[in-house]
Amino acid sequence: MEEIRDTNKKPSEPVPRRVRISDLAQALGLTKSTVSRALNNYSDISPETRERVARVAAEMGYAPMPYAQAVRTGRVRALGLVLELDAPDRYGPFLTDFLGGITQEASLEGWTLTIASSNSREEMEDTVTRLLQEHKVDGFILPRTQVVDPRVKFLQAKHVPFVLFGRTGHGQPDPGLSWYDVDGEGAMRAAVARLAGFGHRRIAFAGSHASYNFALLRRDGYREGLEEAGLPFDPALEVMEISDRSEGAQAARDLLDLPNPPTAIVYSTDATALGAYDVARERGLTIGRDLSIISYDGIPEGRMVDPPLTTFAVDSQHAGARLASLLIAQLRGAPPGELTELVAAQLEPGGSDGPPVDP
Amino acid sequence: MEEIRDTNKKPSEPVPRRVRISDLAQALGLTKSTVSRALNNYSDISPETRERVARVAAEMGYAPMPYAQAVRTGRVRALGLVLELDAPDRYGPFLTDFLGGITQEASLEGWTLTIASSNSREEMEDTVTRLLQEHKVDGFILPRTQVVDPRVKFLQAKHVPFVLFGRTGHGQPDPGLSWYDVDGEGAMRAAVARLAGFGHRRIAFAGSHASYNFALLRRDGYREGLEEAGLPFDPALEVMEISDRSEGAQAARDLLDLPNPPTAIVYSTDATALGAYDVARERGLTIGRDLSIISYDGIPEGRMVDPPLTTFAVDSQHAGARLASLLIAQLRGAPPGELTELVAAQLEPGGSDGPPVDP
């Protein structure tokens, strides 16, 4: 028979034959069905046998082949992550930490991470569909939640478990969903409180695209912070839709050109806050004295500018780890709605904020 | 129009039962063995049958379940990537593009990417071993090759296919290996030529850790560039082991403090080159006039500094795509040693280099 297909395996076999469940069974003098049930903690196996099987399995270095298991169980112990290549900031420098967190945690539980990418929402749906159809993953981690996230409905319709990095629904998180989020609202509130404590009375806010849930929450935090500090809310001091450094710079220019300019700006992200440094240089202002800046994210770049950026840092690695953990719990049967987690961002004081100079 | 009720009364039909090969066989009036061979292009199937099977398979939306295939074939159509979390620069901003390239290309061929991470070499070996033992991947992509890369021997001993991002062995690439690399040597040579063309006679080099292969190659390129330009090689102008911005800055200070300082510095990486900007600011020098800088990588940050950094940019997305393609080819039977690819870095002129000022 002529083969036009892929070539077969290599000729030399120094590869130590892997131990299968039947080998284990033979060594134990049991059948593979008994061994399988023992390993999977079935109740009709005596404790002594169970223990003996576990011990010999460890001795022989037996590890079940997930794919063979999957044929029967339909579960492959793999988490899925779809990177959105069209995201405004390309995930910045967080991706390494985030992926590290997911994979390290997943690895502890014997799971792996399968990733795919998309350039658009359509492509994302195709990709997810393919991964599911091929049974390559059991559930998904969704980064970058939007206020109304199309992925949520899409996956719910397919009855696929998933966890969100970030809540949805703005004020009212959608019930029944699993999510992990960092309290950006609280961070922005604390930022305003800190500036107000320094004596600032005109504090501006430069936010991100309002389609993202975090953007709205951080804006909320800013407004709440003003209220708690007893400061008036001035719409002119709040700008949104700022997504990169140059837009952050332009926002600073616009704010400083106001008749009654702010003495401090709270930025929604570090990347945009760096734009304020450019403007300060243009205009000969000293950051931390003539203009105070506080932002959010904790990118490494923020520690290298002069003065270092005061920011509320997010632990991406922890986020990844917890998301993996939540998803695995859900895949093991935990009710999704009970798997939610909100953590605080950590203030990293730099030199970019301080008391305002008296005019 | 008949209304199809979609109440929650009947949750028993969430997913439209997937099409199995036996369903296909039944619909075709053939056995599944015939269908399987038809789909896999066996030569003992008549062309008409083969065509008919393919057509009906498409109509019915049949897609084989990779895991079920894997039980028999041992191949799961998954590429593996182990991120090294202890890498000096954490992959910087390239990771998104790189992963995007891999996954997009792999997706076209019906493959997926499984990633894991490690904090040390030992952990890396454990992780790889686990992925292989569990048959979760068919081969690996190894980023960041070192001159003598322990991963190469490790994987070769296990007879696992892999491709390298970067060559090994410095001058003499190890034969029989698959790799993709960007010609850093040529880029550095071109950088020196460009500077010499501007009239620079004292051109320094700030390189990376010599344990990495790319570091040695780029240094070679620098030296070759000098020779081609007819400039003498001065050991005092060549510093190595520079790995971040602050070290890049210190290198610039040391070089500028020499009795006979350079008028231009070629940096091995953009991240370190940015340190020169800090030093220029400290000393009131103008980059591009008082001191010319050329580097390598093409990080976005380089385009935002003033003046923009002249650099040789690497297309990480293309790298990922090609690596995926090479690995898949190898897994399909192509001889590893013939799968090598060297591409040129692309010059992105900024304002950081120009003619030297006459003393």
Next chain:
DNA sequence: CGGCTTTACGAAATCGGTTTCGTTAACCTA
């Protein structure tokens, strides 16, 4: 036209597990 290849397909084994269904012997009951 009888014997020998091919051609093209079916039947069954196989991969490495999981799960259902018996089955045996010991253990309770009444």
Next chain:
DNA sequence: TAGGTTAACGAAACCGATTTCGTAAAGCCG
């Protein structure tokens, strides 16, 4: 002590594919 449970395991079906092997019909040859 007979009859019914229960505990603990074996036998076999099963998951969804691939692959080996067998075989009927058609084609070839002298």
